[in-house]
Amino acid sequence: MITWESFLGSFDTGSGIWNPLVWVLSIIFILLIVYSIRRYGKTGYKEKTDQTQSFLSGNPEYEKEQMHIKASNMYWGFTESLKFVYKILDRMHTGNVSDYVLWFVIVLGCIFVLIGVI
Amino acid sequence: MIYQIPFIAVAGLILIGLYAVIFKRNLIKIVIGITLIESGVNLFLITLGYRQGSLAPIFTGNPNVDKAMSLPVPQALTLTSIVIGVAVLALMLSLIIHIYRHYGTLDVKKLAKKEADEE
Amino acid sequence: MNFFESLLTHSPALIVAVPLLGAFLTPLISKINDKIRNAFVVFIVGLTGVLISMLSYDVLMNNKMHNYVFGGDSALIMPASGESFAVRIIFAVDGLNAFMIIIGAILAFVGVIYSWHFMKEHTGLDKYYTLVLLMIAGMLGMMLTGDMFNFFVFLEITSISSCALIAFYTNKGKSVLAGFKYIVISTIGALFILFAIALLYGQYNALNMAVLANSIQFNTFTDKIALVLLISGLGMKAGIVPMHMWLPDSYGQAPSSVTLILIGTTQAGLYALFRMVFTVFGRHITSPIELTIAGNNILAGTNLNSIVGIILVVLAILTMIIGVMMALKESDFKRMIAFAAVAEIGYMVLAIGAAFFTLSPSEITIEGVQVTFYSFSQAGQMAIKGGLFHIINDALDIGLLFLVAGAIYYVTKETSLNKLGGLARNMKFTTIFFIIGLLAVSGMPPMNGFASKLLIYESIYLINPILAIVAILCSILLLATFVKVLHSVFLGPKIPKFDEVKEVPASMLIGMGLIAIVIIFFGLFPNLILENIVQPAADALMNYSAYIGGSLL
Amino acid sequence: MSGMSKIVKTISNIAFPFVLIYGLYIIAHGHLTPGGGFQGGAVVASGCAMILVSYGSIWTMKKVKEKQLSILESAGAVSFIVLGFLGLVYGSIFFNNYLVGNDYLFGEVPAIKSTLANFNTAGILPLMNFAVGLKVIAGLFAIVLVMAYATSKKKGEIE
Numbered sequence: 001m002i003t004w005e006s007f008l009g010s011f012d013t014g015s016g017i018w019n020p021l022v023w024v025l026s027i028i029f030i031l032l033i034v035y036s037i038r039r040y041g042k043t044g045y046k047e048k049t050d051q052t053q054s055f056l057s058g059n060p061e062y063e064k065e066q067m068h069i070k071a072s073n074m075y076w077g078f079t080e081s082l083k084f085v086y087k088i089l090d091r092m093h094t095g096n097v098s099d100y101v102l103w104f105v106i107v108l109g110c111i112f113v114l115i116g117v118i
Numbered sequence: 119m120i121y122q123i124p125f126i127a128v129a130g131l132i133l134i135g136l137y138a139v140i141f142k143r144n145l146i147k148i149v150i151g152i153t154l155i156e157s158g159v160n161l162f163l164i165t166l167g168y169r170q171g172s173l174a175p176i177f178t179g180n181p182n183v184d185k186a187m188s189l190p191v192p193q194a195l196t197l198t199s200i201v202i203g204v205a206v207l208a209l210m211l212s213l214i215i216h217i218y219r220h221y222g223t224l225d226v227k228k229l230a231k232k233e234a235d236e237e
Numbered sequence: 238m239n240f241f242e243s244l245l246t247h248s249p250a251l252i253v254a255v256p257l258l259g260a261f262l263t264p265l266i267s268k269i270n271d272k273i274r275n276a277f278v279v280f281i282v283g284l285t286g287v288l289i290s291m292l293s294y295d296v297l298m299n300n301k302m303h304n305y306v307f308g309g310d311s312a313l314i315m316p317a318s319g320e321s322f323a324v325r326i327i328f329a330v331d332g333l334n335a336f337m338i339i340i341g342a343i344l345a346f347v348g349v350i351y352s353w354h355f356m357k358e359h360t361g362l363d364k365y366y367t368l369v370l371l372m373i374a375g376m377l378g379m380m381l382t383g384d385m386f387n388f389f390v391f392l393e394i395t396s397i398s399s400c401a402l403i404a405f406y407t408n409k410g411k412s413v414l415a416g417f418k419y420i421v422i423s424t425i426g427a428l429f430i431l432f433a434i435a436l437l438y439g440q441y442n443a444l445n446m447a448v449l450a451n452s453i454q455f456n457t458f459t460d461k462i463a464l465v466l467l468i469s470g471l472g473m474k475a476g477i478v479p480m481h482m483w484l485p486d487s488y489g490q491a492p493s494s495v496t497l498i499l500i501g502t503t504q505a506g507l508y509a510l511f512r513m514v515f516t517v518f519g520r521h522i523t524s525p526i527e528l529t530i531a532g533n534n535i536l537a538g539t540n541l542n543s544i545v546g547i548i549l550v551v552l553a554i555l556t557m558i559i560g561v562m563m564a565l566k567e568s569d570f571k572r573m574i575a576f577a578a579v580a581e582i583g584y585m586v587l588a589i590g591a592a593f594f595t596l597s598p599s600e601i602t603i604e605g606v607q608v609t610f611y612s613f614s615q616a617g618q619m620a621i622k623g624g625l626f627h628i629i630n631d632a633l634d635i636g637l638l639f640l641v642a643g644a645i646y647y648v649t650k651e652t653s654l655n656k657l658g659g660l661a662r663n664m665k666f667t668t669i670f671f672i673i674g675l676l677a678v679s680g681m682p683p684m685n686g687f688a689s690k691l692l693i694y695e696s697i698y699l700i701n702p703i704l705a706i707v708a709i710l711c712s713i714l715l716l717a718t719f720v721k722v723l724h725s726v727f728l729g730p731k732i733p734k735f736d737e738v739k740e741v742p743a744s745m746l747i748g749m750g751l752i753a754i755v756i757i758f759f760g761l762f763p764n765l766i767l768e769n770i771v772q773p774a775a776d777a778l779m780n781y782s783a784y785i786g787g788s789l790l
Numbered sequence: 791m792s793g794m795s796k797i798v799k800t801i802s803n804i805a806f807p808f809v810l811i812y813g814l815y816i817i818a819h820g821h822l823t824p825g826g827g828f829q830g831g832a833v834v835a836s837g838c839a840m841i842l843v844s845y846g847s848i849w850t851m852k853k854v855k856e857k858q859l860s861i862l863e864s865a866g867a868v869s870f871i872v873l874g875f876l877g878l879v880y881g882s883i884f885f886n887n888y889l890v891g892n893d894y895l896f897g898e899v900p901a902i903k904s905t906l907a908n909f910n911t912a913g914i915l916p917l918m919n920f921a922v923g924l925k926v927i928a929g930l931f932a933i934v935l936v937m938a939y940a941t942s943k944k945k946g947e948i949e
């Protein structure tokens with residue numbers, strides 16, 4: 001039967017415990033701090049003046065679509081430094097049905113060697 | 119030896135089918151390979167239904183009705199499997215019609231290339 | 238017997254029969270009116286959901302097993318010769334099955350509600366709803382059945398209907414090609430599973446899982462081949478690397494509401510893998526017993542656990558790393574989520590596979606006979622609980638993300654991340670749902686993903702620290718992946734092309750909201766879920782003799 | 791696909807009733823002989839396919855609408871499931887063979903080790919064969935018809 005203890009209880013993870021209640025209390029506390037800091041901010045700014053314009057070291061602003069960083073440009077460093085891995089991965093994902101079946105047969109063979117022969 | 123022949127045929131059918139699926143480049147041939155694997159598995163199932171010296175599980179005017187009948191489960195399984203196979207075959211062929219209409223080719227490698235180039 | 242009790246008794250059959258009846262009635266009803274048809278489909282799925290919650294509540298809370306035999310009272314028939322054969326089809330529902338059908342019910346219900354508006358502008362919707370209901374029936378059948386061949390039949394019903402649904406956008410070449418790839422892969426996988434079933438039938442004259450589990454000797458070569466075929470075939474259905482390539486194709490091209498139910502079918506494959514390894518071959522893999530009689534050591538069963546454990550763990554590590562790395566690079570929204578789904582599957586397999594290493598012997602002496610049992614240690618049990626808990630969490634998180642991707646596609650007709658941007662201003666609710674899904678899938682508190690991932694990390698750390706470190710690293714990369722999506726789709730300046738974009742219709746918001754509420758509920762009360770739903774499932778998974786005893790009597 | 795020559799049309803006209811009768815015989819005797827709903831249905835559908843080939847898909851599409859076939863197909867499937875539900879109502883088990891032992895329809899119980907085929911036996915099994923037969927005839931014919939119609943058109947003519 002469902003009890004209130006099981007609703008709010010914490011569970012054992014093998015080497016520790018976790019209770020979301022603690023997390024909820026702490027997040028409320030942090031939000032209070034954030035709110036209290038935010039209260040010191042100044043209210044009110046003048047619209048339609050230079051205050052609302054973005055400042056790019058004096059350069060003119062680009063078009064909106066060019067301002068947006070494209071998804072494939074993100075994490076460039078990560079993909080560049082792991083190029084050798086991605087080369088292999090791209091060669092794996094050919095999008096070709098026969099290769100999919102070939103991988104299945106390869107795995108079948110490996111598991112067969114592990115279970116059936118050894 | 120004579121009793122092993124169906125099993126050799128099963129292994130042959132499945133291997134030929136796998137060969138066709140993996141190494142043939144035409145989609146229709148891949149579908150043929152799948153049906154070959156399927157008939158291999160069906161043949162295996164129906165072979166399992168045979169028990170030495172038993173009767174076929176049909177009520178007929180057979181005088182030897184005292185002999186044991188073999189359990190007709192494998193036959194039922196094979197029939198179900200064949201029915202499923204027909205559905206799969208029809209689906210695959212109709213998809214091939216659509217693929218040919220879109221890309222104008224049935225070659226696996228060309229299709230993969232055209233798919234990657236799209237957009 | 239009153240009405241409620243008889244409904245409960247018949248619920249295993251009705252759970253599959255009601256969607257089937259609905260599927261065949263839908264083409265007739267759609268002749269009347271579109272709205273009546275949609276309401277009818279929602280009603281049918283809702284009715285199935287009510288039956289599922291009744292059955293699961295009874296199984297999980299009262300810890301009892303439900304058996305339903307089609308066409309007779311007992312699965313065994315006894316001809317005049319005196320032998321007994323288990324030929325009737327049986328639905329055996331223990332804790333694990335009840336756990337899985339809850340996932341199926343949530344996904345099916347949300348998917349049908351979501352498609353009310355999502356699919357509205359397409360033609361051929363009577364066929365769409367027929368196929369969706371068939372797919373739901375097949376998925377629930379896979380999760381419920383206790384008969385090997387029946388499992389194959391439901392597997393094929395599911396793959397045929399889902400293939401037709403993946404190729405639903407027949408005007409797009411890519412989706413037709415994805416449907417073709419899916420049907421080829423799933424047919425070959427299913428045929429090898431059928432071959433394994435035939436091998437087992439030829440040896441033991443049984444198709445019933447409990448009878449097979451009771452009688453498998455594992456002393457012949459064919460048994461080993463059957464195990465190999467089952468592991469690889471079901472692994473392919475579950476999308477384990479390197480047999481996962483069909484998954485991004487089909488998840489990426491199917492309509493989002495269909496993808497949601499596809500997740501359920503993938504996890505039904507995963508469930509079947511665990512059922513085969515733990516129950517059908519349970520005596521030889523998870524719970525072998527050694528007898529020592531007068532100095533002679535008799536092993537009743539073969540101790541395969543370390544080999545199967547190594548296989549599962551290696552596949553799981555590959556699945557996590559390759560899935561998450563491909564997701565990081567991908568620039569198509571739905572394909573990216575699909576690769577993330579592959580990575581998530583790795584967590585479940587990792588948790589279950591690592592638990593195999595904790596099997597340790599414990600000795601008891603009964604009347605001079607020394608008996609050695611193998612059982613999971615505390616950490617192993619925790620890992621199994623975490624893995625099972627992660628199944629339901631993964632279905633919800635990835636499902637929510639796919640629904641968000643569908644909502645974005647619905648308003649912009651665009652799935653490429655490079656062309657999207659600045660949508661948060663116009664789609665506030667969708668953005669909130671996406672952030673909930675993002676936090677949940679990358680394991681941030683207080684969402685449900687954190688609870689299960691914490692269980693997995695901490696229990697696996699006790700088994701092997703390196704595995705836990707790899708798992709945490711992959712989780713961080715998952716977070717990075719979805720932060721990229723958050724930036725490139727929702728944040729950034731408003732793109733003029735999408736100025737006129739509006740929030741999606743109500744039914745889609747309701748669908749996403751339902752899943753988001755369940756995610757937060759699971760995250761805030763993980764203990765409730767763990768004690769009442771996951772614990773019985775884990776107990777059922779670890780105790781194969783309870784399954785045999787429960788479904789043969 | 792346009793029709794074939796007059797000889798083919800005439801021959802298929804003559805052969806069609808025999809194919810039809812044979813298929814219906816297989817469906818009706820599904821509980822006594824090897825065969826049943828699917829097999830008989832496939833025979834009947836292949837007869838229909840013969841007509842389709844000889845007269846061409848455009849002519850056949852005018853005579854038989856795909857919608858009618860799909861209604862027939864779902865009628866067959868619904869009657870199959872309803873038979874299962876009736877087992878739940880009358881025999882308290884899904885798919886229970888509740889017709890066994892009654893006096894009027896397929897109810898006779900053959901004596902043990904009887905060898906003669908009695909048509910009036912087997913309870914709901916013949917009814918299920920009829921339902922499956924209906925579904926298979928309509929379904930297979932619809933598949934063949936739609937595929938023939940789709941391949942007969944050139945690219946871009948239908949969506």
